[in-house]
Amino acid sequence: MSSGKPLSLNRRHLLGLMAAGATLPLSTRFAQAATPFTFQASWINDAEFAGYFAAIDKGYYAAEGLELTYLSGGPDVIPESSLIAGKADLTLTTPDTTIKAIVEQQAPFKIIGTQYQKNPIGIVSLASNPIRTPQDLVGKTLAVPPVNVISVEAMLKISGVDRAAVNIVPYAYDPTPLIKGEIDASLDFTTNVPFTIQQAGAEATSFLLYDFGFTIFNDTVVVTTDTLAAKRKEIVSFLRASKKGWEENLQDPAAYPPSFAETWFKGTGRSIENEIYFNTAQKPLIEAEGGIFSMSEAAIAANIEALAAVGIAATRDMFDTTVFEEI
Numbered sequence: 051m052s053s054g055k056p057l058s059l060n061r062r063h064l065l066g067l068m069a070a071g072a073t074l075p076l077s078t079r080f081a082q083a084a085t086p087f088t089f090q091a092s093w094i095n096d097a098e099f100a101g102y103f104a105a106i107d108k109g110y111y112a113a114e115g116l117e118l119t120y121l122s123g124g125p126d127v128i129p130e131s132s133l134i135a136g137k138a139d140l141t142l143t144t145p146d147t148t149i150k151a152i153v154e155q156q157a158p159f160k161i162i163g164t165q166y167q168k169n170p171i172g173i174v175s176l177a178s179n180p181i182r183t184p185q186d187l188v189g190k191t192l193a194v195p196p197v198n199v200i201s202v203e204a205m206l207k208i209s210g211v212d213r214a215a216v217n218i219v220p221y222a223y224d225p226t227p228l229i230k231g232e233i234d235a236s237l238d239f240t241t242n243v244p245f246t247i248q249q250a251g252a253e254a255t256s257f258l259l260y261d262f263g264f265t266i267f268n269d270t271v272v273v274t275t276d277t278l279a280a281k282r283k284e285i286v287s288f289l290r291a292s293k294k295g296w297e298e299n300l301q302d303p304a305a306y307p308p309s310f311a312e313t314w315f316k317g318t319g320r321s322i323e324n325e326i327y328f329n330t331a332q333k334p335l336i337e338a339e340g341g342i343f344s345m346s347e348a349a350i351a352a353n354i355e356a357l358a359a360v361g362i363a364a365t366r367d368m369f370d371t372t373v374f375e376e377i
Contacts, residue, residue, distance in 0.1 A: 084117035087284050090138035091123040092269060095314050096242075097307060097328035101165075101342075103314045104306050105295025114287035130157065133274050139281060140288060142269040144169075145353055146201070149364045158275045162373040163289060163343035165269035165296075168260040168335045171198065174243050175235040176228065177253040184209035184262050190234035193221035198237050201264055204359040208263030225250075241331040245324050264359070265352035271343060278373070286376045289343055293377060296342045303329035345371055 091099050102120065105111055111118040121138060123129060130151055132138035142165060151157035173192070175181040181190065184206055194202050199218060206213050219233065225243050227233045229250050236243070237259075244254035260266070273285060299306050307315070307325040315325060338344050350369045357364045 084112070084115055085284050086119065087111075087116045087140075087281070087288055088119040088121065088132075088138045089288065090121045090127070090129050090132040090141035092127075092129045092142040093123045095122055095318060096320060097325040097332065098241075098269070099314075100306055100310070100325070100329055101296030101299045101336075102292055103295075103310055104299040105291050107309075107313075108295065108298065110291035110294050111288070114291045116284060116287055116291070118288075130159065130272065133159070133272065133277070139277050140271065140273050140285060143272045145267050145270045145364070146357060146360065146362055148270060148272055149357060149368055150362050152368055153363055159272050159368075160275055160278055160370045161270045161272055161345075161368060162278070162285070162370045163271035164267035164345055164349075165271065165343065166267055166332070166335050167338045167349060168258060169264070169266050169268035170239045170241045170258070170332060170335055171201070171237060171268070172240040172256050172258040172260075173235050174225070174228065174238050174240060174247070174254055174256040176231075176247070177255045179231075179234060180255045181235045182255065182257060184211045187211060187235065188215045191217040191219060193219050193227060193233045193236040195221050195223065195237065200360045201259060201266075202237060204356065205259045205262050205264040208356075208359060241328050241335070242324070244331075245327040249324075263356065265349075265356045267345070267349070267353055278370070282373070282376075285373060289374065290377045293342045296336065299329070300333050300337065303333055341374075341377075343377075344374055345369055 089102070091102070106118065106120065121132065129141040129143050130148060132141055134157065145161060148159050148161060152159050173181055173187070181187055187206070188211060192202070202218065203213055206216060221236050221238070223238065225236060225238070225246050228236050229247060229252055240256040240258060244256060247254040271289070278285065304326045307322050307329055310325070311322050315322065336342060338346070340346055350366065354364045354366070
């Protein structure tokens, strides 16, 4: 998840390079040199980025004439900072942090697509003590990461639930207190945490904030206005290759994670079964009628309305759908 911290760069590490045109004749390769392009991921290497890994491994970026540098994310990485510092051409963010930066810091960002049509964050509880709606949170203890409290409060407000009726405590992305019954629910990725709870011998249930009014995207595709002007062709090529990678990966969500075990997923401490669960759960949140990465006018309007509920004044011109149209 992205945080709302001030923009500052903390690049983690470089994971891979892809050179284009390796199979072309020597003269052709020199005539059509690959163009460097750097992509900053928003979190550690897991199934959230499986489509990009598939695209790299299948050579889709190379086929588009891109020499792709992939930068892993993590808790110490603020994706927007890589753009501001000129360390990356494109990144993935949450629209609330990006638009907040545009409004409050005049950051020169454009949202040109979205990986998740529906944000995967939601309320996770145990099936033995289920919380299935915002109303079920009344009188309960809910653990929420500090950066997401404003989102939860918006969802409660939209759902007509008194904020004072819910005991919100800090959450550190560890489901142990929930499993032990020390809290009633937590806010986390519904695509991942239920698997962890299942492995601990319990059963989880969950619902998305999106389905109860907080209708925002996640992993929005963001570039600076300068990069969009200078590298529009390369950005379109990146999106085209990435879209192809995601389509390939999501054909069978169980197929690709095992092939990444000793490469992209190595050293994360997470099982391949976990990644398959994640990949399967995220499929309906990514796929869209307009195609992967598309942003419909209705969805953009829903984002603007939801962000207004948390005091973030998004406007339509912060979203640029013309780049996707060129894919």
